[in-house]
Amino acid sequence: MVYRATPLTESKKMECREKLLASGLKLVLEGGFGNITIIKVAQRSQVATGTMYRYFSSKGELCEDIFRTATEIELSKVAKTCQQPGTPTDRMNQTLTEFAQRAIKGRRLAYALIAEPVDSMLDETRLQFRRAYANHFSRLIEEGIQTGEFCEQPSMISATAIIGAISEALIGPLSPENCDPIESQKLTHDIVSFCLRALSAK
Amino acid sequence: MVYRATPLTESKKMECREKLLASGLKLVLEGGFGNITIIKVAQRSQVATGTMYRYFSSKGELCEDIFRTATEIELSKVAKTCQQPGTPTDRMNQTLTEFAQRAIKGRRLAYALIAEPVDSMLDETRLQFRRAYANHFSRLIEEGIQTGEFCEQPSMISATAIIGAISEALIGPLSPENCDPIESQKLTHDIVSFCLRALSAK
DNA sequence: CTAAAAAATGAACCATGATTCACTTCTTAA
DNA sequence: TTAAGAAGTGAATCATGGTTCATTTTTTAG
Incomplete structure (x- = not known):
């Protein structure tokens, strides 16, 4: 035996x-x-x-796994808010506001997931997830165009621009290192307003 | 002797x-x-x-020098267009359009200057130059608010958002790797329109 | 309890790439 | 022409950090 x-x-x-x-x-x-x-x-x-x-199998695989897990959590939150009932404008408002607030709250992680320099291995994964974010926003924008709340526009480009605008304003190198709740609420409001104006102006 | x-x-x-x-x-x-x-x-x-x-004295100093020189060239172009005669709307339109077109044309350099991961040494310098860009845009936005062409808004936040929106849409990982002149012109137009709507919507 | 397989260990190895420095070559004032 | 100092050289060194693997420890079926 x-x-x-x-x-x-x-x-x-x-x-x-x-x-x-x-x-x-x-x-x-x-x-x-x-x-x-x-x-x-x-x-x-x-x-x-x-x-x-x-x-x-390698450090890269570990990093990718960390990245993927953390991003999926955020992505699912975005997806959920996007699909709630309500007008496209309201949903976009809520989605962006919450997205921004989560980013401020977990600034370090948000930076790591959205903007931080990583080696090319992760770039592919990040690209994939950015597309996923953009797709959610894009769909919502198209709904808004249907209802007439948003003006005619290439939804994917606008979605991409929104991601860039929020990233830069919130976690980019220009943003304040820390801000108290009041400040951050104002910041969020300002940047979301910017995006909504871009979406809905005639 | x-x-x-x-x-x-x-x-x-x-x-x-x-x-x-x-x-x-x-x-x-x-x-x-x-x-x-x-x-x-x-x-x-x-x-x-x-x-x-x-x-x-080091590789970092070399990189910083390269970065600084290349950025100063771009920055001076932006400054020049910003200060031309014309309405704020026209000037913003022209500035952003040319900024975007130069970025498309020299995509690799633009990416390296605006977004590429570099070590912390360069981060400080990049921050400095981003502020400089944002200041130019911000001043123009304030002029537009004065004339009533743009709505009331925190000009620095809008300026930052514009930089983010253009960067992401043009050179971020979502952008097409190459595009023919017609395509790139459309892309530029779409993204600039997005920004102008955000600036001027009531 | 025992032995075989699994799991864990961590020092040694390797790769990359910046930095140094003992030495050679060049330049110039006299 | 020459010698002192400047400039240039590039192999050796250093630093970092990922990866391997011979060895030790743990687990479990019988």
């Missing part, structure tokens, strides 16, 4: 994977993707560097 | 410095700041790596 050990159950394996992802996300929250190092991730997870390679 | 050689004339020194800067700029045009390597810059300039350190 041959003695053998069974592999860890999938859940056990996932547990360790999750631990590594969680540590990685923390590091991103603290200092962006540039703050991720195999050594740091391993230390935070109380694990040796070699162990990481049992769960991820 | 002590024999001595005189240092190279300033112009001679500048000549070599310029050669290095020119090679560096070429490399940026070809593949962004990430494409700059001391070795490559030296090779292009037909010079040894050590020689570079006679003219620049």
Whole structure:
């Protein structure tokens, strides 16, 4: 008879994977993707560097996974608000406002997800998610054009411009490092107003 | 009597410095700041790596110099168009249109200057120049508010949003890799229209 | 308890690329 | 023409950080 050990159950394996992802996300929250190092991730997870390679084929895969997970959460929130009942204008207003407020609240993460320099591996993934954001906005814009609330316009270009405008104003290098709730509410309102004017002006 | 050689004339020194800067700029045009390597810059300039350190204290200084020079050229063009005679609307239209067209034409450089990931050394410089762009736009917006062509709005936030909108739409990852002149003209028109609507809608 | 397989370890290795510096070559005033 | 200093050289060094793998530890079926 041959003695053998069974592999860890999938859940056990996932547990360790999750631990590594969680540590990685923390590091991103603290200092962006540039703050991720195999050594740091391993230390935070109380694990040796070699162990990481049992769960991820490379640092890139780890980063991509962190990116994907975090972005999907944000994306699903955007999707949800976009599809609520109400006029396109109202929905756009709410979607952008909440999008902006979340970005302000989690400025570091928002910057890492939307704008931070990452190596080309992530660029592809980021591109994919930007398209996804833009698609949501674009659909909403088209609805607004249908109802006559928004003027005729190429919806995808406007959607892209909106993403750029919000990103730049909120998390770009020009934005204030911190602002109190009142300030940030005003900032959000101003930038969302800007976007809505662009959408609806005749 | 002590024999001595005189240092190279300033112009001679500048000549070599310029050669290095020119090679560096070429490399940026070809593949962004990430494409700059001391070795490559030296090779292009037909010079040894050590020689570079006679003219620049570090790679960062070289990059910063390239960045600064290229940006100042663009900035002066923006400034010039901003200050032409005409209504604020017309001037804004022309400024943004030309800004966008130059960005499309020199996409790689534009990307490198506006958006490309660079190390923190350059971030400070980039911030400075973004402020400079935004200030030009902001002043023009305020003029427009005075004349009543533009609605009441926080001019600096709008200016920032405009920069973001154009950057994202033109050189962000969503933009088409290349487009023929007709396409790019339409793209420019669409995005500039977006910005002008945001500025002037009541 | 035992042995075989799985899992974990972390020091060594490797790749990249900036920076240095002992040495060679060039320039110029005398 | 010459010697002192300037300029140039590029191989060696350093720094960072990802990846590997021979070895040790843990787990589990029997």
